[in-house]
Amino acid sequence: MSFLAPLFLTALAAIAVPIFVHLIQRERRTVVEFPSLMFVQRIPYQSVERRRIHNWPLLLLRIAALAAIVVAFARPFTAVDPVQAAASGDREVVVLLDRSASMGYGDRWARAQAEARRIVDGLSGSDRATIVAFDDTPEELVRASSDAGSLRAAIDAATVSSGGTRFAPALRLAQSRFSMSGAARKEAFLISDFQRSGWVRQEDIALPEGATITPVPVVDDDVATVAVASVALQREPFSGAERVTVTAGVVNRGAVAVPGLDVSLEIDGRVVGRQTIDLEPQATGAVTFEPVTVAESDVQGIVRAGTDALPADNSFYFVISPVRPVRVLVVDGDAADQAGLFLRTALGLGREPSFVVEQVQASRLTPELLSGKAVVIVNDAALSSAAAETLGAFAERGGGILLVVGERTPPGGWAAVPGTVSAPVDRMEARGATLGYLDYSHPVFEQFRDPRNGSFSAIRFIRYRAMQPQEGDRVLARFDDGAPALVERRVGAGRVIALTSSLNGTWNELPRHAMFLPLLHELAAYLAQHETPEAWVTVGRMLDVSAPVAALVREGQLSAAGAAGDVRGVVVTPSGRQVTLGAGGAESILLSEQGFYSVRIAGTGNRPPYVVAVNLAPEESDLTPIDPALVLASTVPGGVAGAPMDVEPLSAAGMEKRQSLWWSLLVVGLAALLVEGALSNRLSKKVVRRVGVQPGGAGTEG
Amino acid sequence: METHLVPGARFVDPKVLARVKDLELLARTVVDGFINGLHRAPHFGASVDFAEHRGYVPGDDIRHVDWRLYARTDRYFIKQYEADTNANLVILLDVSRSMSFASAGVSKLEYAKFLAACLAYLSHRQRDRVGIVTFDEEIVAWVPASAKHFHVLLHTVDRAAAERPGRLIDNLERLxxxxxxxxxxxxxxDLYESPERLVEVLAPYRFGGHDLAVFHVLDPAEISFPYDEPSRFVDLESGEEMPVVPDRFAEEYRRLVREHIEALRARCIDVRIDYTLLETSRPLDEALFAYLSSRERSMRTR
Known part of the structure; x- marks a missing residue:
């Protein structure tokens, strides 16, 4: 037993205090003058009696309390040879097993499992091990177990994932495991291919003092792998469908050139194209296939390139859905003029998305005409109340309405109109108004944030209708006098935007201005809630079903209320596992496997499932290793950990801190003081009751 | 002042008496009140009462011949009385330092002074001669018994102080x-002497024809020994010190004191000495009443 602060032990002399109190001070404290000691002297054991300890338990308690507190302040610890302790003490072992996609290269995974099993076999009876499998997120397969059987079973059952590599979260988990452990030795084993991409920057990881981390690299001297890194889709409309040209980017990560690499394109499981390419070492090439006609949604495509030791990155998955044209209905006023000419011409030039325009007079607007339409443009028309109600319901379902407010638009408004329309404002005398404010944060104007993409400031507005926006309306553009030019209102699942000047070419220059075309396209696409579907996503993303659900709502297959609530469905993963989405199932689903996820949303009948293609992170194909020392240097305090049995000698402070005996002693001392206080109080009360009247008067003092 | 259970008697708390500085007033207060409450007060004039006749023997004073009886019987008889003359009362008052002890209220010496004054007053009322001897290690004061010495006695009692150690046996032998x-x-x-030795010294008084009464004055603390805290005990007379832990010691002490008192009482009865134990916490007149009542009973049976 040693002490960190032995000087405190001098305070042990304080133990004499209670003895002094018991034997000396208490007797001297009271002097009783007594008439005669004739009888006192006759009592034979008086001399023994008067010198005996008054109350042994009380005295022992006081001594014990003082001794415990003094020794606690001296910070005791058991000095042991650190090497001997490390060799003989229990071990807390954490095996960090890299299961990222790159570990599927060759026999790396089998070697990694063998290394993990070897570590488990080396555990003694009292050692505990935690098996952590990690890719970009760590997962504890077995926590702090001494059962070699379950540890081995966990290692055998682990498989290579499609995830990327990140060392930091796994090391942080080991750090947490060690901080909770009281074992004498703490050892971590990092079994990995040490991909450079796994260590992106210096992470704040500090293993506890004395903990060791041993890298177990599972690498190959020469790696030769070819990967399909990306796919580009070029679309062209073709006879009501789309022709899609697929171009695949292929990378040779190896040090050896790959001549005549066979690259194939599969569409819905059938090979529709095959190309060859020569790749230089560490070089990239592109392969373009013949165009493919796509008529249906969610067509599954795969580009495969050669075969090598890492098959996962030889395939690239994508989904092709024909980009449907946005169907627009232009509602004109009853007095036919050229008002709709500019609109129809501009929309007819749309490509991504393309627009299909129909025209109808306001008096002939029926709900049937709205079927299949994504956007309705009310072009300066006076609507009947029935027509207004029909359009309101259309917006509620998710439709978009562009209200062009001109001279024929009646004052006031209806439910879907943002704000209240009032009298026209004539700015002729001031040579017309200009747009003084644009909300570039809005998706409609986001494209125009860059000045190189054009300016609206030169457009003259001679007349416009005054409009008073209501609460909740968003003003997207204002004239130079502050009057609203574009106002948006959200109605149910749909969007309504009002333009307070006409588009017939008399009130303003807008239809003739170069900015008219892109502005109208952006407005229509925004109102149609048009989004180009992603052809693929990377492993690690969450499944997002908002786009297909919104489409289903617009098509009337799903109610807006149902979409706003809990979306229910079934997801089939690439490995064939079925996961229930919503309704007591998973709230969200992590896309963790490479391949196609099929999503069937409840209430969509026989509609084909929505498909999401998931690919490996591109950096997983880059097998360039990093020196393990670089990872460990910023992880282990005091430098790189070497061999597994390297044990840093512990300082006295370190040993004391590890044992923390002082805390227990302090608690014991304070508890003894409490008991002593209660006991002495009880004894004092007893004495007072027994004595009643204390001796006093002439014969007593003190 | 508090009233006790004896009908007609009122007893005065010693603490109240201690505030009365005039000993005569004190004695009168105690004794008058006590006698007034005692309806059998005439019995106390018994010193001139007729006791018996006996036959005349040569040498007898012819003044004591009962001539009326001679006329009837033609024989000489001498009339004998219970006390044919005024009695002497001599008080031996121990004023050694141990008498200064007081656990609460009145010290033993004060209590003894009250008692002496009361007895003297009582005797003086009966025309007896009163005297007093105070002693510690020596004879401190000696007032011979005289009918005129009542006030000298009171003065001597008043002046008495416990200042020196006592030598009770030696003084009794000397007196x-x-x-x-x-x-x-x-x-x-307070009789801190061996009962055997004490009675051995007192017995000659009895043999000399003296009537002897012993008042054993003790403080209640001397009997009950209420101490509990370990203390340093100092002998008031010798100055000797002794650390005492009274925890289990007290019981033994009480037993010894009890045995001491019982031994004193038994030895005194053996030689027909009146023994009375007085605790300073008891009312003085109550103690006096108890003593005189028992004395009266003993005189009747004589």
Whole structure:
């Protein structure tokens, strides 16, 4: 037993205090003058009696309390040879097993499992091990177990994932495991291919003092792998469908050139194209296939390139859905003029998305005409109340309405109109108004944030209708006098935007201005809630079903209320596992496997499932290793950990801190003081009751 | 002042008496009140009462011949009385330092002074001669018994102070030769002596024709020993010190004191000495009443 602060032990002399109190001070404290000691002297054991300890338990308690507190302040610890302790003490072992996609290269995974099993076999009876499998997120397969059987079973059952590599979260988990452990030795084993991409920057990881981390690299001297890194889709409309040209980017990560690499394109499981390419070492090439006609949604495509030791990155998955044209209905006023000419011409030039325009007079607007339409443009028309109600319901379902407010638009408004329309404002005398404010944060104007993409400031507005926006309306553009030019209102699942000047070419220059075309396209696409579907996503993303659900709502297959609530469905993963989405199932689903996820949303009948293609992170194909020392240097305090049995000698402070005996002693001392206080109080009360009247008067003092 | 259970008697708390500085007033207060409450007060004039006749023997004073009886019987008879003359009361008052002890209220010496004053007053009312001897290690004061010495006695009692250690046995041995006339000798002391030795010294008084009464004055603390805290005990007389842990010691002490008192009482009865234990916490008149009542009963049976 040693002490960190032995000087405190001098305070042990304080133990004499209670003895002094018991034997000396208490007797001297009271002097009783007594008439005669004739009888006192006759009592034979008086001399023994008067010198005996008054109350042994009380005295022992006081001594014990003082001794415990003094020794606690001296910070005791058991000095042991650190090497001997490390060799003989229990071990807390954490095996960090890299299961990222790159570990599927060759026999790396089998070697990694063998290394993990070897570590488990080396555990003694009292050692505990935690098996952590990690890719970009760590997962504890077995926590702090001494059962070699379950540890081995966990290692055998682990498989290579499609995830990327990140060392930091796994090391942080080991750090947490060690901080909770009281074992004498703490050892971590990092079994990995040490991909450079796994260590992106210096992470704040500090293993506890004395903990060791041993890298177990599972690498190959020469790696030769070819990967399909990306796919580009070029679309062209073709006879009501789309022709899609697929171009695949292929990378040779190896040090050896790959001549005549066979690259194939599969569409819905059938090979529709095959190309060859020569790749230089560490070089990239592109392969373009013949165009493919796509008529249906969610067509599954795969580009495969050669075969090598890492098959996962030889395939690239994508989904092709024909980009449907946005169907627009232009509602004109009853007095036919050229008002709709500019609109129809501009929309007819749309490509991504393309627009299909129909025209109808306001008096002939029926709900049937709205079927299949994504956007309705009310072009300066006076609507009947029935027509207004029909359009309101259309917006509620998710439709978009562009209200062009001109001279024929009646004052006031209806439910879907943002704000209240009032009298026209004539700015002729001031040579017309200009747009003084644009909300570039809005998706409609986001494209125009860059000045190189054009300016609206030169457009003259001679007349416009005054409009008073209501609460909740968003003003997207204002004239130079502050009057609203574009106002948006959200109605149910749909969007309504009002333009307070006409588009017939008399009130303003807008239809003739170069900015008219892109502005109208952006407005229509925004109102149609048009989004180009992603052809693929990377492993690690969450499944997002908002786009297909919104489409289903617009098509009337799903109610807006149902979409706003809990979306229910079934997801089939690439490995064939079925996961229930919503309704007591998973709230969200992590896309963790490479391949196609099929999503069937409840209430969509026989509609084909929505498909999401998931690919490996591109950096997983880059097998360039990093020196393990670089990872460990910023992880282990005091430098790189070497061999597994390297044990840093512990300082006295370190040993004391590890044992923390002082805390227990302090608690014991304070508890003894409490008991002593209660006991002495009880004894004092007893004495007072027994004595009643204390001796006093002439014969007593003190 | 508090009233006790004896009908007609009112007893005065010693603490109240201690505030009365005039000893005569004190004695009168105690004794008058006590006698007024005692309806059998006439019995106390018994000193001139007729006792018996006996036959005349040559040498008898012819003044005591009962001539009326001679006329009837033609024989000489001498009339004998219970006390044919005024009695002497001599009080032996122990004023050693141990008498200064007081656990609460009145010290033993004060209590003894009250008692002496009361006894003297009582005797003086009966025309007896009163005297007093105070002693510690020596004879401190000696007032011979006289009918005129009542006030000198009170003055002597008032002046008495416990200042020196006592030598009770030596003084008693020394004093016995000084009493020529038969007297009622009253010893007031805390009697820290061996009962055997004490009675051995007192017995000659009895043999000398003296009537002897012993008042054993003790403080309640001397009997009950209420101490509990370990203390340093100092002998008031010798100055000797002794650390005492009274925890289990007290019981033994009480037993010894009990045995001491019982031994004193038994030895005194053996030699027909009146023994009375007085605790300073008891009312003085109550103690006096109890003593005189028992004394009266003993005189009737004589």
């Amino acid at each position: 016995i030769d000084r009493f020529k006339r038969r007297s009622l000798v009253v010893l007031i002391s």
